[in-house]
Amino acid sequence: MEAITKQNVTFKVFRFNEETDYLPYYNTYTLEVTHEEVVLDILNRIKWDHDGSLSYRRSCRHGICGVCSIKVNGKGILACKSRLFELIEAFGNELTIEPLSTKRAIKDLIIDKKDFWDKHAVVKPFLTGDIDEAPTSEHLVSPHDAEKLLEADYCIQCGACHYSCPAVEINDQFMGPAAFASAYRFSADVRDTESEDRLHLTNEEASGVWDCVKCMECAEVCPKEVNPIEKITKLHNMIFEAGIAKNNVATRHAVGFAHSIAKHGLLDEGELVRYSEGNIGVLKHVPVALKMFSKGKIVLPWNMPKSDKLDEIQKLIKSSSTVKF
Amino acid sequence: MKELKYALFTGCTAKESTPEQMMSTLAVAKKLGIELIELTEASCCGASHLQDYDDFLSLVLNARNIAYAEKHGLTMVTICNTCQLNTAMTKHRLDHNADLKAKVNAKLAEVGLEYKGTSQVTHFLYAIIDDFGLDKIKEMVVKPLSQFNIAPFYGCHNIRPSELQNETHQNKENAYNPTSLDDLIIACGGVNVDYNEKNKCCGFHAELQAPHTAAVLTGNAVAGAMDANADWMVTPCPLCHLKLDTQTHHASVAIGRDVSLPVLHMQQMIGLALGCTASELGLKHHVTKVNFV
Numbered sequence: 052m053e054a055i056t057k058q059n060v061t062f063k064v065f066r067f068n069e070e071t072d073y074l075p076y077y078n079t080y081t082l083e084v085t086h087e088e089v090v091l092d093i094l095n096r097i098k099w100d101h102d103g104s105l106s107y108r109r110s111c112r113h114g115i116c117g118v119c120s121i122k123v124n125g126k127g128i129l130a131c132k133s134r135l136f137e138l139i140e141a142f143g144n145e146l147t148i149e150p151l152s153t154k155r156a157i158k159d160l161i162i163d164k165k166d167f168w169d170k171h172a173v174v175k176p177f178l179t180g181d182i183d184e185a186p187t188s189e190h191l192v193s194p195h196d197a198e199k200l201l202e203a204d205y206c207i208q209c210g211a212c213h214y215s216c217p218a219v220e221i222n223d224q225f226m227g228p229a230a231f232a233s234a235y236r237f238s239a240d241v242r243d244t245e246s247e248d249r250l251h252l253t254n255e256e257a258s259g260v261w262d263c264v265k266c267m268e269c270a271e272v273c274p275k276e277v278n279p280i281e282k283i284t285k286l287h288n289m290i291f292e293a294g295i296a297k298n299n300v301a302t303r304h305a306v307g308f309a310h311s312i313a314k315h316g317l318l319d320e321g322e323l324v325r326y327s328e329g330n331i332g333v334l335k336h337v338p339v340a341l342k343m344f345s346k347g348k349i350v351l352p353w354n355m356p357k358s359d360k361l362d363e364i365q366k367l368i369k370s371s372s373t374v375k376f
Numbered sequence: 377m378k379e380l381k382y383a384l385f386t387g388c389t390a391k392e393s394t395p396e397q398m399m400s401t402l403a404v405a406k407k408l409g410i411e412l413i414e415l416t417e418a419s420c421c422g423a424s425h426l427q428d429y430d431d432f433l434s435l436v437l438n439a440r441n442i443a444y445a446e447k448h449g450l451t452m453v454t455i456c457n458t459c460q461l462n463t464a465m466t467k468h469r470l471d472h473n474a475d476l477k478a479k480v481n482a483k484l485a486e487v488g489l490e491y492k493g494t495s496q497v498t499h500f501l502y503a504i505i506d507d508f509g510l511d512k513i514k515e516m517v518v519k520p521l522s523q524f525n526i527a528p529f530y531g532c533h534n535i536r537p538s539e540l541q542n543e544t545h546q547n548k549e550n551a552y553n554p555t556s557l558d559d560l561i562i563a564c565g566g567v568n569v570d571y572n573e574k575n576k577c578c579g580f581h582a583e584l585q586a587p588h589t590a591a592v593l594t595g596n597a598v599a600g601a602m603d604a605n606a607d608w609m610v611t612p613c614p615l616c617h618l619k620l621d622t623q624t625h626h627a628s629v630a631i632g633r634d635v636s637l638p639v640l641h642m643q644q645m646i647g648l649a650l651g652c653t654a655s656e657l658g659l660k661h662h663v664t665k666v667n668f669v
């Protein structure tokens with residue numbers, strides 16, 4: 052085994068008490084740490100040896116309860132799982148410890164997660180089914196069917212993805228990656244009977260899946276490798292497959308790619324905007340389009356470049372398409 | 377060093393709204409002695425939106441693109457972050473799922489093609505860093521960018537999810553503290569600027585569906601670079617470029633503050649340092665004027 056190396060690390064810790072402070076501030080502690088320590092060990096040492104008033108949540112110490120999630124240098128982590136050596140490797144030996152969402156801080160690293168739980172509750176995060184009151188056998192799920200969950204059931208509701216999601220940050224209606232992962236988890240369950248209901252819920256404009264900006268941060272941050280954006284993509288697919296996609300700018304934007312590729316192989320950028328927005332909606336893009344045109348950034352329809360061997364692409368679109376809009 | 381040769385997947389944007397990106401890619405490749413064989417047969421990658429509509433169709437089309445790179449026996453180089461993500465994601469899924477690969481190949485067989493999994497897929501930025509080397513770029517610089525504070529804007533789809541992205545990188549990138557573009561700026565003699573938004577999203581992919589969210593993200597990014605005293609920004613992604621270069625009006629309205637900075641494609645930055653002319657690099661095709669050349 053490798054020798055345990057020790058090193059000095061400076062921790063800048065976010066402090067705030069809703070009841071007594073107008074503004075947050077940071078306390079700095081320099082500690083000698085061993086590389087196999089986790090962040091929760093550091094928080095405990097600060098609390099026990101330096102300042103008993105430091106507040107943070109922890110319970111299971113095993114990456115299961117999900118309450119200890121915080122941010123270190125902007126990265127969402129579980130304090131009880133995240134090893135110091137990985138953080139030092141990524142950020143050097145000055146680490147800033149903050150709550151998941153500074154604007155929701157109640158006391159130090161503890162935040163008010165109400166918006167997270169409210170949005171989670173909206174997607175009906177439970178199984179609904181017809182249960183025989185006097186069953187004679189177990190209701191078994193085959194391994195094949197269980198795989199369809201794509202491990203969405205590993206989610207521990209820690210909120211790291213939710214409070215790292217730029218769409219949640221800006222648009223407070225947006226349900227967020229964890230709620231969507233949950234919606235998928237139950238809708239993909241073969242025993243469930245409310246799948247379509249959940250698809251309708253996640254299909255709403257502003258709050259639903261269409262407002263995701265596809266930054267992939269939820270996939271990056273999740274400590275349980277739930278990969279919420281993968282589930283969001285699945286929800287998009289299920290919404291189209293179930294035939295409940297509304298005819299709006301978001302759905303036309305997705306479908307428009309297929310139309311364009313069938314025609315040119317490449318994307319016709321101008322036509323995609325027109326098709327997505329409609330003939331009236333497109334007008335709001337005219338000022339920018341004119342500026343772009345004057346800089347030689349707009350290809351006119353009759354000059355649209357085409358892929359070579361377009362016939363191959365068209366043939367594949369005919370034979371490989373799996374959905375209709 | 378043996379001559380570097382790649383199959384170039386241009387994507388659509390380089391052929392349409394960012395002609396300067398195509399020009400500067402070719403100009404820089406020529407300077408560096410890198411041979412690029414353009415995959416003229418390639419289709420659009422679907423930009424993650426076709427994937428939302430018809431996942432299987434997008435797999436087939438992306439596999440077809442890679443199959444053409446395989447025919448040349450070359451690594452595929454992309455010049456768009458989103459092309460990179462969608463193509464690499466397709467490759468990852470097919471290489472790890474024999475059933476899916478067989479299903480896709482059954483379709484490709486109809487047009488006489490096969491996806492084998494023999495070609496790597498990498499973004500031009502990482503091809504330069506991993507294969508060409510920043511030390512060599514440094515030696516070749518004739519007009520160092522030392523007068524400029526340059527803000528790197530990485531673009532989500534080159535750095536996240538890092539597990540997938542790092543499959544092809546020799547120099548691993550950390551999504552929370554990326555360094556590749558900073559290193560490139562330094563190699564070109566410039567001063568790299570640190571700011572919070574450098575690894576954040578510009579909002580491009582939700583511009584039509586969620587215009588306010590998208591505009592705020594763009595505004596925050598440019599404001600962050602301005603507050604860090606950047607003279608200009610640089611990005612490896614033409615989609616980020618479009619957003620940051622052409623949408624600052626909406627962004628300014630959304631965040632209630634006038635923001636605007638010249639934005640260069642990574643290829644244009646290298647080109648400037650290597651002594652390419654403004655016209656070779658297509659600098660006149662920018663909406664936000666490149667005011668320093």
Ligand code: SF4
Binds near residue numbers: 268
């Ligand atoms: S990919 Fe979508 S849901 Fe995930 S963090 Fe980004 S915007 Fe949020």
Ligand code: SF4
Binds near residue numbers: 208211229279
């Ligand atoms: S998906 Fe992952 S990051 Fe998000 S709440 Fe669940 S466990 Fe946490």
Ligand code: SF4
Binds near residue numbers: 388
């Ligand atoms: S990501 Fe954009 S540029 Fe790249 S192929 Fe797709 S549509 Fe074209």
Ligand code: SF4
Binds near residue numbers: 266616
């Ligand atoms: S929104 Fe911008 S930064 Fe994010 S992936 Fe798209 S182009 Fe890149």
Ligand code: FES
Binds near residue numbers: 112115116120
């Ligand atoms: S203490 Fe339970 S997940 Fe960290």
